[in-house]
Amino acid sequence: MAITSNVAPAAAPMKQTLASAYIDFTNGSTNGWAQQYLPDLMEKEAEIFGNRTISGFLSQVGAEESMTADQVVWSEQSRLHLSYTVTTAGTGTTVTPTHDADGVAVTTGTYSSGDHGMRVGDMIILADADKTVKAYITAVNASTGVCTVQPYTANHLNTAGIADATGVKCLVFGSEYAKGNTGRDAANKPRFKSYTNKPIILKDKYEISGSDASQIGWVEVSGEDGQSGYLWYLKAEGDTRARFTDYLEMSMIEAVKATGDGLTDLASASPGTNGGAITGTEGLFAAIEARGNETTGVTGVNAATDLAEFDLILAEFDKQGAIEENMMFLNRGTALAIDDMLASMNSYGSGGTSYGVFDNEEDMALNLGFSGFRRGSYDFYKSDWKYLNDRSTRGLINDTDTVNAIRGVMIPAGVSSVYDQNLGKNLKRPFLHVRYRASQTDDRKMKTWTTGSVGATTSDLDAMEVHYLSERCLIVQGANNFMLMN
Numbered sequence: 001m002a003i004t005s006n007v008a009p010a011a012a013p014m015k016q017t018l019a020s021a022y023i024d025f026t027n028g029s030t031n032g033w034a035q036q037y038l039p040d041l042m043e044k045e046a047e048i049f050g051n052r053t054i055s056g057f058l059s060q061v062g063a064e065e066s067m068t069a070d071q072v073v074w075s076e077q078s079r080l081h082l083s084y085t086v087t088t089a090g091t092g093t094t095v096t097p098t099h100d101a102d103g104v105a106v107t108t109g110t111y112s113s114g115d116h117g118m119r120v121g122d123m124i125i126l127a128d129a130d131k132t133v134k135a136y137i138t139a140v141n142a143s144t145g146v147c148t149v150q151p152y153t154a155n156h157l158n159t160a161g162i163a164d165a166t167g168v169k170c171l172v173f174g175s176e177y178a179k180g181n182t183g184r185d186a187a188n189k190p191r192f193k194s195y196t197n198k199p200i201i202l203k204d205k206y207e208i209s210g211s212d213a214s215q216i217g218w219v220e221v222s223g224e225d226g227q228s229g230y231l232w233y234l235k236a237e238g239d240t241r242a243r244f245t246d247y248l249e250m251s252m253i254e255a256v257k258a259t260g261d262g263l264t265d266l267a268s269a270s271p272g273t274n275g276g277a278i279t280g281t282e283g284l285f286a287a288i289e290a291r292g293n294e295t296t297g298v299t300g301v302n303a304a305t306d307l308a309e310f311d312l313i314l315a316e317f318d319k320q321g322a323i324e325e326n327m328m329f330l331n332r333g334t335a336l337a338i339d340d341m342l343a344s345m346n347s348y349g350s351g352g353t354s355y356g357v358f359d360n361e362e363d364m365a366l367n368l369g370f371s372g373f374r375r376g377s378y379d380f381y382k383s384d385w386k387y388l389n390d391r392s393t394r395g396l397i398n399d400t401d402t403v404n405a406i407r408g409v410m411i412p413a414g415v416s417s418v419y420d421q422n423l424g425k426n427l428k429r430p431f432l433h434v435r436y437r438a439s440q441t442d443d444r445k446m447k448t449w450t451t452g453s454v455g456a457t458t459s460d461l462d463a464m465e466v467h468y469l470s471e472r473c474l475i476v477q478g479a480n481n482f483m484l485m486n
Contacts, residue, residue: 291479323412330408
């Protein structure tokens with residue numbers, strides 16, 4: 001079955017006013033009144049798209065805090081235990097760590113500087129696709145970091161044990177020393193992991209001439225901000241404000257940092273006497289793609305629509321922070337697929353008699369949806385995300401590029417404890433929060449001012465200009481606990 005949409009494209013906002021946008025009272029054209037009788041005017045503007053704004057996502061899952069600097073710097077804990085991807089060589093008696101458990105490359109150099117944490121006397125586990133061998137580290141090369149190991153059992157690493165290969169997994173699980181020996185030859189230190197993000201400045205503007213501001217129209221306007229009446233500029237200004245508010249959220253979700261790859265000269269793209277560069281900022285999707293997790297689903301069509309896929313997600317969360325409660329913000333297709341998955345768990349659901357709420361009565365509406373579920377030790381609460389569905393926002397992009405379409409995002413609930421470089425202490429904050437620039441002199445969270453000679457006169461311009469400005473960035477702490485559903 002296919003659905004064909006015959007909805008005419010809605011007119012997008014324009015920068016200029018055209019004569020075709022007005023009724024012509026003076027001639028007999030198609031957009032004028034060609035006869036003397038008054039038509040039945042329906043003054044109220046029809047709200048055919050409902051609430052057109054998409055903002056509100058960040059207010060549900062995060063917080064907002066002020067900042068007084070050009071960038072935000074925060075640090076996050078590194079892992080406690082020592083686990084690596086290693087290369088075995090030298091007839092299976094040497095182990096060279098290449099990456100840690102998070103995929104961070106282990107550089108060669110002076111062993112005592114902490115290039116990796118494996119030391120003489122450590123007991124380790126080596127594992128490939130079908131074998132596991134327990135061994136003992138007898139020596140570590142101080143300049144290259146290569147470890148000499150011997151297995152505890154008769155199985156040699158490259159015979160009955162693990163062959164010389166790359167991609168072997170290694171875990172330190174303890175240490176052993178003979179009687180009368182000295183202590184450790186080196187000490188391990190926690191790895192310092194810090195991240196930064198930079199706020200961006202967003203601007204918009206609405207302008208109307210003094211004559212048009214005082215002109216009464218025949219259409220009674222309305223808007224999301226509660227504006228009403230017969231002055232068209234009230235609607236136009238309200239729509240501009242609502243659109244800018246949406247941009248504040250959309251930019252925090254979609255923005256990326258400029259990579260400086262030479263494709264575009266962003267350094268000179270900023271006009272004005274102060275110059276400056278367009279550097280971008282790290283949005284939610286970019287942070288998860290860089291430091292978090294992604295799932296494409298079992299079928300590759302809808303992400304996480306059966307228990308097998310959710311079990312894989314749970315296994316990945318177990319490797320990370322194991323945050324018990326998670327919020328899922330989904331597009332319509334994925335939300336319905338999860339409803340069907342949960343309904344199929346009911347043995348009587350195939351007949352359609354107890355789908356959804358399992359105690360449905362004959363005189364009540366059948367509930368075909370679920371708001372959440374528990375699997376293992378994890379709670380998942382799901383919600384539709386209008387941003388992913390609306391044809392004028394991400395829904396348009398998802399319909400076009402179905403290969404890289406974003407079906408939803410999983411965000412951990414609760415707070416994280418991090419060290420704030422600016423304040424110099426540990427703080428508990430939501431995993432997701434917005435930082436905006438503010439001081440006693442200027443609050444740039446959502447700044448609005450009016451110029452011109454209409455209303456409060458500030459210049460001799462025969463117009464009213466309403467300006468909007470904000471400076472902000474998104475902080476994604478503990479991105480390893482997030483899941484992007486592609």
